Amino acid sequence: GGAGALAYALRYVRTLERGPDYEIPMLRSILGRSRAAIVHSAAVESDLRANGFTGPVARIPHGAWIVDTDRMAYRQRLGLDERTPLIGIFGFLKPYKRIVECMRAFRRLIRLAPDARMILVGEAHPELPLESMISSMGLAAHVRHLGFTPIEDFNGYLGACDIVLNLRYPTVGESSGTLLRALGMGKSVVVSDVGSFREYPDEICLKAPVDTGEEEHLFEYLNLLVSRPELTRALGVRARAWVERECNWQSVARRYASFLEAVVEGREWHAPEPAKAATAAVGEASVPSEYIAGWAPVQDGSRAYVESHLTRLEKTLAITPPANAGDRVLEMGAYLQITPALKTRLGYSEVRGCYYGPSGGTKQRTVTSESGEVFECRIDFFDAEKDCFPYEDGYFSTVLCCELLEHLSADPMHMMIEIHRVLKPGGHLVLTTPNIVSLRAVAGILQGFHPALFPAYIRPREAGADARHNREYTPNEIKSLLENSGYEVTLLETGPFRDEPRPEHGWVEHLLDRYILPKEHRGDGIYAVGRKAGAVRERYPSWLYS
Template sequence: MINMLTEVVVFCPLPPKPNGIADYFAEQLPYFSRKTKVTVVIENTHPEPVGIAANIRILRLEEYMWQQGYYSSIPHIYHVGNNPDTKYMLPVLLAKPGLVVVHDLNLHYLIDLTNLSIGDKEGYQLALANNYGEAGETIGKQLAEFGWKGRFMPHELMMNNSIITAAERILVHSKYSADKIGALGHSNVCVVPHHFSPAARQYQPKLKMQYRGQLGLPGNKPVITSMGFIAKAKQIKSVLKALSTIKKQGIDFTYVLAGQCKPHEYDVYQDIADSGLTENVVVTGFLDEDAFFKYMLASDFIINLRYPTGGESSGTLTRAMGMGLCCVVVNIGPFGEVPNDCAIKLEWNEDFDHNLCAQLKRLIEDKVYRVTIGKNAQKWVERTHNISATTDAYLNEASKLIDKTKFNSRALNVNVHEYLPLETISNWERTSKVNEDYNNLWWRANLIPLNHERVLSVAESQEYQVYILRELFGYAQKDILEVPIDQIALSTRGQLNTLAVIDASLSDIAVSPMNWLMGINAVLALGGKLILSFLVPEDLLSEYSLSRASLKKMLAAAGFSVDKTIAGPQDISMFTDECPRSERWVFSSIKRSWMVNVNPPVYDNGASELQWLYNQNERKSGA
């Protein structure tokens, strides 16, 4: 049952933008507007939208910002794809919680557009560190110092953490994407299939030969088609190789590449020539919707290969299957979720080229085979990809959004911390009862930010630490979550913390510090502030070969960036010459990444944690 919304704000490009997401949402808009008032926000330089009903309010980003106060209490939906057309919405998305529709799990190019593509190498390095911790920082340094940017990076490093973390709820089109996002710790993820286009119903399979005549395609031989941008990941080179082999066997055909070329990424014409298929291949360039559907239905079957996959679900595939066409896909990611009897699903292994060639030959020669698979696909799409049902699912998810009129404190790099004036701390210290037997270095250094919703407090002297948080920094008792030091990893209680103040002894972490710091990483939100104090007895320091520099490296390996380090004696007496034998180390840091390097070489002797434990055991057994 849908909780009805009176109004919703949607950030998404619209036609005539040559963008699949724009077409996708334009098809949904009539169904949205029947049930709620819709405002669509587009970028400032967006061309004038076409084909949009008059009852849909359209604002450019600048107009929305003028009225942000009014719209702040209205549920927001953001359509995010790995392309320039969704870049404009990122500042609002990161600050205003909403329902984020992740069309492409891989958002590397989108993030690249916000920094590296405009010459901001430091921003790109920070994004790498935010997403991949210490490993990302190392890759960023290689880029800055040597200009190294491996070809694997845009495919393997998905760079989606900041957007996923900023979302209150997430909608995806496949279980594959939902599982990947769930693994990052986001629990509010909903799977809604990519809808079948209502516009497709205007075109009839029985008019195949008429469409071929209009498009100049032959009527006396098989027509095979690949739809959409002609990119390297579509494995066009493998298709051309297979078709070249088939042609040498005396089988004739026409292969249509129905989409726009990306010459800077892939020279398809060279591969066509090398394959000896110049007379067999038609490259159409960009197609309008009418030509798109006609090329699709003029075909005998569709080749929709993608490897590697960025987690995207193909609108082209859904349209083709819904129109009763047999499709050939790689059995990976979202494409692997298509039922086995509804498509030709090829495994990506050492036999891929051989199997592709065999299947293409069979599909060309066996009409019953391809028609049977196409009919199975059509029935499946009609049953599961109905646009009315998918639109209802969108509105249902949007209705679950919590009304928030302030900025999202979980959004990475949005946090702007406020602190007490130093004078206030000095005055409070003079007029209050300060217990010098406990740790005071963390608050005297004014490291505690104000006005967080909740503080995770961990300390051996918990009562005294809570007293300071309450009396000096103004946190209410109900907003202070007190947790025993051995239960940090269990402290989330349904939500992540944006501020943690932890006072421990080096003995609490010294045996397995990275494991201990991983527990802290797990309970802090991205961008969360960590104030970490250690009591460091002199004898323990020498026993465990740790130093402040070692711990700073460990924090970096655990996904934190340290912005300040302070050290001081545990106690100072004016009435004795005895030097203190213990001291305090305090680290002020920010969580930058979920990624943790669990075994970095951080000990003073250059050993990793596992190496150090092994050496300790060897030393003890030798004794």
């Protein structure tokens, strides 16, 4: 080989084991002037302590956005169908990210799964001869290097993958934004069992040791995930749920703020507890269906309506937080079906109702149950899309907005902002509405029917609100609506909406499985709870207004 071989080895072989260009000594002067430090992992905290830092240290997760992409659109760009196993490596492709080991394991995989494909998305480091490696390993027909891509395409290709490899050695404890994004997308991810990556929960990713068995582990992991797609999907579901719970920016920002306040005030910091989900209240205030139905008179048809919606009404009360002493509640669009239970069973000291009508109007309503129990409630009239609600700032602890959002035709954010105003800090908004992406909706549109739960026009009448559904929503849209309006989402579920015979939708679930599309949140109704956590973020969200 001589001098040429030595030069090649110095440039390429040695660099395969060279880690990130971060040096702790470079940070010592910064640490020496710092009162405190924030890290993402125990590995980095240990490094700081080892380098003599004695100040307070907060370990706060790396924040992440949940990005949803069009999986099939980017698979079509790659010429792949919905079933082709696709493995991806993303980011700046440096030698220490174990690219060679990944490709060797993948070369073994295609002997068992010849239809498998790999994409490498990102700029290749000058010291990584990527194209020649692909060619020399005989992988040109199975591996594509897509180079640097705009963030929209980067996310799209990430969404198209089934498996993501995010490996590195050596490591200095760095975190990976791409890794968090992949986990948040619900991808099955393999990481190196080193540094900060070792700290991720075992149930959300697979960990490959960096030793003589690394290639063998990578091959076995890839073979397992490709041959067991149901396991791959389950791993991804757990990963997404973990990111949503632990790494959402609201939670991360709250921890940053509370730590900085503790440092400034000179007190010990304790990480805030995650917001308790509204489901914690389920069962504590369970209201029997007979009690709900007992408030609806038979004569005017109200009982028949209530009995056909009992599942929804019971669920709504179950997710509504029970009152503390002195709490007030507002039910919007109050028909006095579940309104009495807010006082008698959930314990609110003051129950108010409101309904569409001329602003400033009010009416005192009294209803009597079958058992003779009497309930009185003041109903205020106004237009929720135009008027200022006739209540003081922070007056209510809880607001119920149930089966109302879908009727709004002009400015739903006006209503959301007014609800936010009249709720006290930390108060809850309970929101229920039909689900436009339910199994029923998907089945309907594939068979040529309208997907909405109630798409019909109402026969014209002289007065009163138009009761038709103007826009039905998806669960993701409800999540965005709550977050845009200054709420932390503490509950987002779907379930039955009306008590009626349900057709068999197994064939729709089969299609979702085939195209690896999510099956969660496919119930007829959306049930959500948001906790007022900050200011309104956006008056006219681009996804809702044009």
